[in-house]
Structure formats: C-alpha cells, structure tokens
Amino acid sequence: MKRVDRYVLFGHPIAHSRSPHIHTLFAQQCRQSLTYEACDVLPDRFVEVAREFFASGGRGANVTIPHKQAALALTSSLTPRARLAGSVNTLAALPSGGLLGDNTDGAGLVRDLTGRMQLRLAGQRIL
Secondary structure: OOOOEEEEEEEOOOOOOOHHHHHHHHHHHOOOOEEEEEEEOOHHHHHHHHHHHHHOOOOEEEEOOOOOOHHHHHOOEEOHHHHHHOOOOEEEEOOOOOEEEEOOHHHHHHHHHHHHOOOOOOOOOOO
8 A cells, every 4th residue: 555645734823824735736746645624723732733743654744833943842842943943843753752843934935036036135235
C-alpha cells in the first residue's frame, strides 16, 4: 500500500486560504501522494493540536497568524533565518522525531520583490 504523506496549514482564521487547493494541484502535477489540509485552531490550543498532528504521523506544517511565535516552542532545531526572525512559519518532522522550524517569509518577500516586481534592493532601506 502506498503511503500518503500528511501536511497541514495551521492558522486562525484560515477558511480564506487557498493553500490546500494549491498544494493539492502541485502534488498531482508532481505525482506525489499527499494530503494538505487547513486547520483553524485557536491560539490556546495550537501547541496541543500541532503536537497531536505530528504524533499521528504528520510530515510537515505551514504556520500562519497568530501561531508563528508559538510554533517556536515545538521545535528541536531551528534554521538560522527562523532564529533571526524569532518566529516559525514552517515545521518539518525530523527523522530523529523532533521538529525543524524554518521561516520563509523574508526569503519569499525578497524573491517576489526582486523577481516578479523586478525591484533592486541592494543599498535600499525598506519599511
């Protein structure tokens, strides 16, 4: 039987997100067997629900408002950019059983500004 990897987007509110649809289409195009669901979770339940997701075999999660700082408490390892940001928007299950926390917000913004918008950022001050 083929294993189906499970992924989730945690946030509150989250009903407006198109991420589950986008990730499902991407998985189909790449012939990956996965599910990607949105999970609307209140802040006081986030850590508990996220731990349950990973304990039940979840492979990874995207984390959005208002849980990005709380996600730090779940990690056993952080990327340098997550440490610098002081928040996490991506959690990945590690083979050791812990969770790796990353923050792709800055890299995504820079890529959008310099790629799609073709702005030059070198030497600029941006607010």
